[in-house]
Amino acid sequence: MIPQDWIWGALGGLMIGGAAAIYLLVNGRIMGASGILGGLVDGTGRDSMVERLAFLFGTLAVPPLLVPLYHSVDTHITTNPGIIIAAGLLVGVGTRLANGCTSGHGVCGISRLAPRGLGSTALYLLGGAVTVFVFRHVLGVI
């Protein structure tokens, strides 16, 4: 028996890949969440502002419509504000320095067999694994 979570994971993954495919083939853009948002935040994406806003609005507003289909949807995010703020800052600075995140470097970079995407993914997986090890198993705070 294959666990249900794996099937839903693969199905959701296909939706993510399908979205990346449409964005690339129709709009000629790489679907990277941190790049689309970051370009608005620092002004480097001003010439494609409405396109970016439309994408972000879709990402933000459509998933809540699916929530009634589930018994419960919970992000299970920690209630420690210090951890949340530190994590948010690291993700914000890190994705902009690296020029991509799980969607840009991960999904789009790996599938293009791009060395930067593959290298970045290996490094953020390493960073994440070390962090979870230290903060969960050594310090016991997450």
Added chain:
Amino acid sequence: MAGRKFFGHAEPREIVAFLTGGIFGSGLLVSGMIDTKKVQGWLDFFGAWDPTLAFVLGGAVLPMLFVWRIAEKRKVSVLGTPIPPRPAPKMDPALIAGSLMFGAGWGLAGLCPGPALASFAIGGWGGALFFLSMVSGMIVAPTVAGWLSSRTTS
């Protein structure tokens, strides 16, 4: 102005962007990527490792392997914009430091930028605080990048 343009007479690429964002966000919800415990379980290689995210990544990468071939052969998109050129295969200090920092933040809270957006409406105050912190990080990122390059190129 942007609001009037968006709702009044949106261009095709803006409508496609909205739909794409909707499918992307829905995929993040369906796959479990917005569940911080699942993400941290995936990164917990020395604990109760949860392989679900491998299926998410596999499901997303598989169709894109073929799509990239088509896109690079076409050279232009359906709407006439150029397909982004292949970046130089160079690992610079910003990419290395940034990726490690991003990974650390991803592991700490279990959220990356896409899921932070997709779960904004259901993430409560914790999700909102994460989002605000992430945007703050994006605002100071150019300063950090400048500091980093002054340290590494001299």
